[in-house]
Amino acid sequence: MIGFIGCGNMGSAMVEGIITGRLRKSVEIIVYDHDISRTESLKERFGLKVAADPLSLLRESSEVFLSVKPQEMGGLLQTIKPLLRPEHLLITVAAGLNISFYEKYLGKEQSVVRLMPNTPCLVGEGMIVVCSNKNVESWQEQLIIKLLKPLGKVIVLEEKHFDAVTALSGSGPAYIFLVIESLADGAVEMGLSRDVALMLASQTVFGAAKMCLDSGENPSILKNRITSPAGTTSAALMALEEGAVRSLFAKAVAAATHRSKEMGSNMDLNGN
Numbered sequence: 001m002i003g004f005i006g007c008g009n010m011g012s013a014m015v016e017g018i019i020t021g022r023l024r025k026s027v028e029i030i031v032y033d034h035d036i037s038r039t040e041s042l043k044e045r046f047g048l049k050v051a052a053d054p055l056s057l058l059r060e061s062s063e064v065f066l067s068v069k070p071q072e073m074g075g076l077l078q079t080i081k082p083l084l085r086p087e088h089l090l091i092t093v094a095a096g097l098n099i100s101f102y103e104k105y106l107g108k109e110q111s112v113v114r115l116m117p118n119t120p121c122l123v124g125e126g127m128i129v130v131c132s133n134k135n136v137e138s139w140q141e142q143l144i145i146k147l148l149k150p151l152g153k154v155i156v157l158e159e160k161h162f163d164a165v166t167a168l169s170g171s172g173p174a175y176i177f178l179v180i181e182s183l184a185d186g187a188v189e190m191g192l193s194r195d196v197a198l199m200l201a202s203q204t205v206f207g208a209a210k211m212c213l214d215s216g217e218n219p220s221i222l223k224n225r226i227t228s229p230a231g232t233t234s235a236a237l238m239a240l241e242e243g244a245v246r247s248l249f250a251k252a253v254a255a256a257t258h259r260s261k262e263m264g265s266n267m268d269l270n271g272n
């Protein structure tokens with residue numbers, strides 16, 4: 001059985017994705033959260049088992065997702081530490097907490113998988129990056145990847161890349177929301193209604209992203225293909241270059257990477 005401790009935004013999204021995914025008939029899930037309304041809602045929607053406390057959840061499950069805020073993780077680890085058995089695989093989604101954080105507290109023999117998901121997991125189009133410590137067997141990592149597939153794309157990367165991953169796909173939806181908002185603002189200024197402008201901007205971002213993914217072509221080639229000499233796209237691109245938008249986005253990712261590094265190295269077991 002698969003356990004979930006913490007059923008807020010990310011925990012619920014993962015539970016829902018796993019249940020509505022292909023594996024639903026073969027996977028049993030048990031959930032626990034401080035906030036009973038969250039687990040009751042999952043029980044009502046999906047008929048899941050709700051644990052009365054972490055002990056009963058750990059007794060019944062071998063793969064346990066920890067989906068609480070980073071500052072709540074230390075307290076949760078203190079609670080579960082005496083209840084863990086060697087076969088427990090912990091899967092954490094907490095941003096900024098390195099695997100060494102868990103090993104320091106639970107011991108180097110604890111099996112830990114770290115995930116960096118993003119909010120589009122809520123609509124099945126998320127990006128999830130996975131890394132594991134040396135105790136995790138390849139079949140266990142594959143099982144987690146298979147479970148998460150319905151939430152979006154899943155790839156494995158070394159943990160040394162996780163600050164950049166956090167900065168790009170973790171925080172990235174916020175940058176794209178800003179792009180959508182700004183494009184719509186421009187179109188509203190040109191006379192389109194806000195609703196229409198937002199729909200056009202959102203679908204354009206979605207379609208362009210899908211073209212990149214489906215074709216596998218470099219975005220600069222796709223861009224050049226629709227940029228005719230002295231045309232409208234060229235005029236717009238010149239305006240964007242004047243605003244140094246390219247280097248601004250690159251700087252944004254670099255700033256978020258540095259911040260993620262800083263947060264990770266400063267976090268103690270109390271999440272401070």
Ligand SMILES: NC(=O)c1ccc[n+]([C@@H]2O[C@H](COP(=O)([O-])OP(=O)(O)OC[C@H]3O[C@@H](n4cnc5c(N)ncnc54)[C@H](OP(=O)(O)O)[C@@H]3O)[C@@H](O)[C@H]2O)c1
Nearest residue numbers: 006008009010033034067068069070072076093094095117
């Ligand atoms: N949301 C995102 O976009 C995103 C993206 C990447 C990673 N993450 C990571 O996902 C994790 C969860 O984020 P979230 O947005 O889902 O947070 P959230 O909505 O606040 O959910 C966390 C839930 O866990 C419960 N909880 C806290 N401590 C607990 C404990 N000891 N035992 C049982 N339940 C406990 C909380 O209950 P109370 O509120 O009653 O304490 C809350 O219901 C975070 O670590 C975050 O870094 C989130």
